[in-house]
Amino acid sequence: MAYNKRSRLITAGVARSPNRAMLRAVGFGDGDFDKPIVGVANGHSTMNPCNAGIQPLAERAVAALEQAGAKPQIFGVPTVTDGIGMGTEAMKYSLVSREVIADAIETSVNGQAMDGVLVVGGCDKNMPGGMMAIARINVPGIYVYAGTIKPGKWKGQDLTIVSAFEAVGSYTAGKLAEDDFIGIEKNACPSVGACGGMYTANTMSSSFEALGLSLLGSSQMASPDAEKADSAAQSARVLMEAIKNDLKPRDIITRKSIENAIALVMATGGSTNAVLHYLAIAAAAGVKWTIDDFERMRRKVPVLCDLKPSGRFVAVDFHRAGGVPQVLKILLKEGVLHGECMTIHGKTMADMLKEVPDAPRPDQEVIRAWSKPLYREGHLAILKGNLAPEGCVAKITGLRNPVMTGPARVFDSENACMQAIMAKRIKPGDVIVIRYEGPKGGPGMQEMLAPTSALIGQGLGESVGLLTDGRFSGGTWGMVVGHVAPEAYVGGTIALVKEGDSITIDAKRRRLQLNVSAKELAARRKKWKPPKPRYKSGLLAKYRRLVSTASLGAVTDLEA
Numbered sequence: 001m002a003y004n005k006r007s008r009l010i011t012a013g014v015a016r017s018p019n020r021a022m023l024r025a026v027g028f029g030d031g032d033f034d035k036p037i038v039g040v041a042n043g044h045s046t047m048n049p050c051n052a053g054i055q056p057l058a059e060r061a062v063a064a065l066e067q068a069g070a071k072p073q074i075f076g077v078p079t080v081t082d083g084i085g086m087g088t089e090a091m092k093y094s095l096v097s098r099e100v101i102a103d104a105i106e107t108s109v110n111g112q113a114m115d116g117v118l119v120v121g122g123c124d125k126n127m128p129g130g131m132m133a134i135a136r137i138n139v140p141g142i143y144v145y146a147g148t149i150k151p152g153k154w155k156g157q158d159l160t161i162v163s164a165f166e167a168v169g170s171y172t173a174g175k176l177a178e179d180d181f182i183g184i185e186k187n188a189c190p191s192v193g194a195c196g197g198m199y200t201a202n203t204m205s206s207s208f209e210a211l212g213l214s215l216l217g218s219s220q221m222a223s224p225d226a227e228k229a230d231s232a233a234q235s236a237r238v239l240m241e242a243i244k245n246d247l248k249p250r251d252i253i254t255r256k257s258i259e260n261a262i263a264l265v266m267a268t269g270g271s272t273n274a275v276l277h278y279l280a281i282a283a284a285a286g287v288k289w290t291i292d293d294f295e296r297m298r299r300k301v302p303v304l305c306d307l308k309p310s311g312r313f314v315a316v317d318f319h320r321a322g323g324v325p326q327v328l329k330i331l332l333k334e335g336v337l338h339g340e341c342m343t344i345h346g347k348t349m350a351d352m353l354k355e356v357p358d359a360p361r362p363d364q365e366v367i368r369a370w371s372k373p374l375y376r377e378g379h380l381a382i383l384k385g386n387l388a389p390e391g392c393v394a395k396i397t398g399l400r401n402p403v404m405t406g407p408a409r410v411f412d413s414e415n416a417c418m419q420a421i422m423a424k425r426i427k428p429g430d431v432i433v434i435r436y437e438g439p440k441g442g443p444g445m446q447e448m449l450a451p452t453s454a455l456i457g458q459g460l461g462e463s464v465g466l467l468t469d470g471r472f473s474g475g476t477w478g479m480v481v482g483h484v485a486p487e488a489y490v491g492g493t494i495a496l497v498k499e500g501d502s503i504t505i506d507a508k509r510r511r512l513q514l515n516v517s518a519k520e521l522a523a524r525r526k527k528w529k530p531p532k533p534r535y536k537s538g539l540l541a542k543y544r545r546l547v548s549t550a551s552l553g554a555v556t557d558l559e560a
Contacts, residue, residue, distance in 0.1 A: 036071070037114045038118065039075060040061055040073070042055070042076055042077060043121040043122060048083070050122035050201060051079050051126070053146055053193060053223040053228075060229045064233040064237055065236045065240065068240040073112065073114065082094050082125075087450035093539075094125060095276075095554060101121075102130070105133035106136050109139065114139065115243055117140075118236055119144065120146060123201060124273065124474070126146075126201075128280060132281055138248050139248065140242040142344050146192075146223050147194070148196050148314075150193065151190075151314045153187060158314055160197050161188055161189060162199070169421075169457020172458070173457060175457070176457075193223030197474070199271055199474030202220065204274065207264050207270070208261070209264070210337075211253065212343035213344050214235075216325055220315045238346075247346060252343065252344060253281070254341065260328075262301075264328065266301040266303065267301050267327050268303075268307060269374070270474070272393045272471070272483070273471060280554070283553055294380060299377055302375055302377060306365060306374055309474070309477045310477040325352075326367055332349070381396050383507065384510065386518075387467070391483070392482065392483050392512055393481070393483045394481045394482075394505070394512075395476065395477060395480060399479060402479070402508060403506045404429075404465050406465060408431050408433050408497050411432065411435070412436050414434055414437055414450070421451055427464075432451070434448060434470060435495060436469070436488045437468055441488055441489030445469075445471050445554060453476070456478060462478065462479060467482070469489075469550070470482060471483065483550040484550075486549060487549070487550065491525070491528060491530065497514060
C-alpha cells in the first residue's frame with residue numbers, strides 16, 4: 001500500500017513496543033500495526049436533531065474503513081446547537097464552538113499521528129470547524145454530512161425550524177391562532193437531521209461538494225434515509241483511495257475551488273455565514289481570500305434555486321430535483337465553475353459531472369435554468385461605508401427594494417432589541433442597530449434569528465432594517481446587514497450611533513452609511529469608552545482575547 005504512513009511511532013522497532021502495547025488494549029493485533037490509522041471524528045450527540053442520527057453513519061464508516069484495509073480510530077467532537085441556544089446566553093458559544101471543533105480534531109489527529117481523517121458532523125458549526133481542521137492538518141480527509149431533516153407538516157404546509165421562530169412574531173401580532181402556534185411548534189421538527197432549508201448547515205454541506213471534499217451528491221440527503229448511511233460507507237472507501245494516492249486537502253482546497261464553493265453558495269441562495277466560514281477555511285488552508293472576493297463572485301453568479309428561507313422549497317426537494325451536482329453542471333456549462341479542480345474522488349470536477357445533464361429537469365421547479373434565474377446576481381452583497389469600513393454582509397434575496405433610509409433604533413444587546421420588538425415598539429421605516437454582539441463584544445457573535453423572525457412574523461420584514469456586528473442565522477431573510485466591522489467593542493463606528501440618527505442601507509450601491517458628519521463622529525469618538533468585558537475567565541474570555549475581526553473570519557489562530 002503506497003501511502004505515507006505518519007503512524008511510524010507504533011511500527012518502528014523495539015523502542016516502539018510500549019506504543020504497541022497500549023494499542024493492543026484497544027483491539028490492535030499483530031497484523032494491524034502496518035495499516036493506516038484513520039481517525040473518525042464523531043459529532044454524535046443526543047441533545048439536538050442535527051447530530052442525533054450520526055452514530056449509525058460513524059459505524060458504517062468504521063466498518064467500510066476496516067474492510068478497505070485501515071485501522072479506524074473513533075473519537076468524539078463537541079457540538080452546540082444554534083436552534084436551541086438562540087436568543088439566550090448559550091448562543092454565545094455557537095461560533096466559539098467552530099474553533100473548539102477545529103482544535104479538537106487537530107489535537108486528536110495530530111496528537112496520535114493519524115494517516116487520514118473522516119469527519120462526521122451535523123449542526124451549523126460542525127461543517128466549518130471540521131473543514132478548518134482538515135485544511136490545517138493536511139492529511140487525506142473527507143467530510144461526511146449527517147444529512148438534512150425532513151420537513152414537518154401543519155395544515156398542508158411544509159415546516160422548518162424557522163417556521164417556529166416566525167410563529168412567535170405572528171402569534172404576538174395577533175395574526176396566528178393559538179392552536180396553529182402550538183401545532184407548528186409540535187410538528188416543525190419530525191425527524192433527526194439539520195435544519196431543512198438552505199440555512200447554514202445545508203449551505204456549508206452543499207458547498208463542500210463544490211469544494212471537492214465531500215462525496216458528490218451526498219449533501220442534501222435526509223439524515224434518516226438509508227442512502228445517507230450508504231454515502232458514509234462510500235465516503236470511507238473514497239478516503240482510503242486518497243490515502244493510498246497521498247491526495248491531501250491542500251491539493252484540493254485552492255483559490256479556484258473556493259471560487260467553486262462560493263459560486264454554489266450564490267446559486268443556491270445560501271447563508272450569510274458562508275462568508276465568515278470561508279474566510280476561516282481559506283486562512284486554515286493558506287489560500288489568499290478576502291471579503292471582497294465574495295462581492296466579485298456575487299456579480300458573476302445568479303440565484304438559480306428557489307429554496308427557503310426566502311424561497312418555497314426545502315433541502316429534500318432540492319435533492320430530488322438533482323441537487324448540488326445539477327447546479328454545478330449548470331455553472332460549469334456557463335463558464336463560472338473551474339472544472340479542472342481536483343476532488344477527493346481523485347478526478348477533476350468536470351470528470352465527476354460528465355453524466356449530469358446540462359439543464360435542470362422540466363418536471364421540477366426547485367432549480368431554474370441559467371436563462372431564467374430567480375435573481376440575475378447573487379444574494380450576498382458586501383457593503384462598505386462609514387458604518388462598516390472593513391465591510392459587512394447583506395442578504396438581499398426576497399426583497400422588492402434593497403434600499404432604505406430611516407431613523408436608528410439602537411440596542412446594546414440582542415435581548416434588549418427583542419423586548420422592544422415583542423412590545424411592538426418598532427415601526428415601519430425604522431433601522432434597528434444591535435451592537436456589542438460582535439466576535440469580541442458578545443463575545444461569540446450571536447445569531448439574530450429571534451428578532452429577525454419576530455419582525456417577519458409581525459409583517460415588518462421588508463419595512464424595517466436591521467444591522468448588527470453580530471451574525472444572522474441561515475434562516476434569516478429581510479432587510480438585514482450583519483458582520484459590521486470594525487465591531488462596537490473595539491470602537492467601530494457602530495458604537496457611535498445615537499437613537500434617531502439617519503442610516504442608509506443601499507444594497508444596490510453596496511453602501512452602509514451613518515448620515516452624520518465626520519466632525520460630529522470625531523466628537524463622539526472622543527467621548528466613547530470601551531465597555532468592560534462581559535466574561536473575564538473561561539472559554540469566552542479566552543476567545544475574546546484571541547478572536548480576529550469578522551472581516552478576517554473571526555478566527556483565533558492568526559499571528560499577532
